[in-house]
Every structure is written in C-alpha cells, then in structure tokens.
Amino acid sequence: MNLRRRDFMKTLAASALATIAHPPALALANRTSVSLSAPDRALRGAAITITLHVTHRGNNFIHFTNWVLLKADDQEIARWEFSAFNRPPSENFTLETTLEVQQTVQLVAEGNCNLHGSDGKAFHTITVTDS
The missing domain is CATH 2.60.40.730 (SOR catalytic domain)
Incomplete structure (x- = not known):
C-alpha cells in the first residue's frame, strides 16, 4: 500500500469514528x-x-x-x-x-x-x- 493510500485510509477511518461519536444531527443541536x-x-x-x-x-x-x-x-x-x-x-x-x-x-x-x-x-x- 503506497503512502497516499495509507493516509487516505487513516483519514477515512478518523472521519468514520468522528461521525459515530458525534452524529451530524446532534452536532447541529443546541x-x-x-x-x-x-x-x-x-x-x-x-x-x-x-x-x-x-x-x-x-x-x-x-x-x-x-x-x-x-x-x-x-x-x-x-x-x-x-x-x-x-x-x-x-x-x-x-x-x-x-x-x-x-x-x-x-x-x-x-x-x-x-x-x-x-x-x-x-x-x-x-x-x-x-x-
């Protein structure tokens, strides 16, 4: 796996974790x-x-x-x-x-x-x- 693809996969995993931890609907709530x-x-x-x-x-x-x-x-x-x-x-x-x-x-x-x-x-x- 080249360096670009590895960085992309890390970013994708981090985004998925952030979405699970803080769903967009709740992020807009107050x-x-x-x-x-x-x-x-x-x-x-x-x-x-x-x-x-x-x-x-x-x-x-x-x-x-x-x-x-x-x-x-x-x-x-x-x-x-x-x-x-x-x-x-x-x-x-x-x-x-x-x-x-x-x-x-x-x-x-x-x-x-x-x-x-x-x-x-x-x-x-x-x-x-x-x-």
Whole structure:
C-alpha cells in the first residue's frame, strides 16, 4: 500500500469514528432557549398575558425540549412538560399564560433540552401601578 493510500485510509477511518461519536444531527443541536414577552407596566389587579418564545434545534423522539417553566417572584406559575412521544410542536414555538398582578413582579422563564440542558434563564420585570 503506497503512502497516499495509507493516509487516505487513516483519514477515512478518523472521519468514520468522528461521525459515530458525534452524529451530524446532534452536532447541529443546541440547548433550549427561552425569551419572555410581557408588558413592562400594568395596573394593579390587571390580568396580563405572558408569552414565552422557545427555541431549540432538534425535535425528535431522542432529542427534544422536555420542560419549560415560568416563575413569578420565585413561585412557579406555569410548567409545560414534554416527552419523547408528546414533543413540542416544532423547534420554535410559543407558550402563553395569564397572571393577575397585584404588585411589581419579577418573571423568570427557563426551558430544558433532555440531552443538552438549558441555555439559561430569561428575566422580565412588570411594574404595577395604581393609575
């Protein structure tokens, strides 16, 4: 076997090992990311709509967002659970809930990929006023 062919075979073997160790589909995957949309200000007692925008590359029965949660002042107010056979509708999706605000509130949202974890928490503060 000449030197060129031996180098080619080594490169081919290394590429095959890399593909097995890190399949291309997983290489394109990422952590679940969440952003929040809600008003900055609200009247005391108002029911406000909170929208969570969830992004996650990869949405199949092996790799998916397995939960998304929303907290208001450290108390969980909404949680969405997903599984291999009850996955999110797509890689990018939105979730909505409402909250009646009585005082200024700090919102925290987070989502989790079953394989790669979370991209971090999203924060939003709603200032409550009387007029």
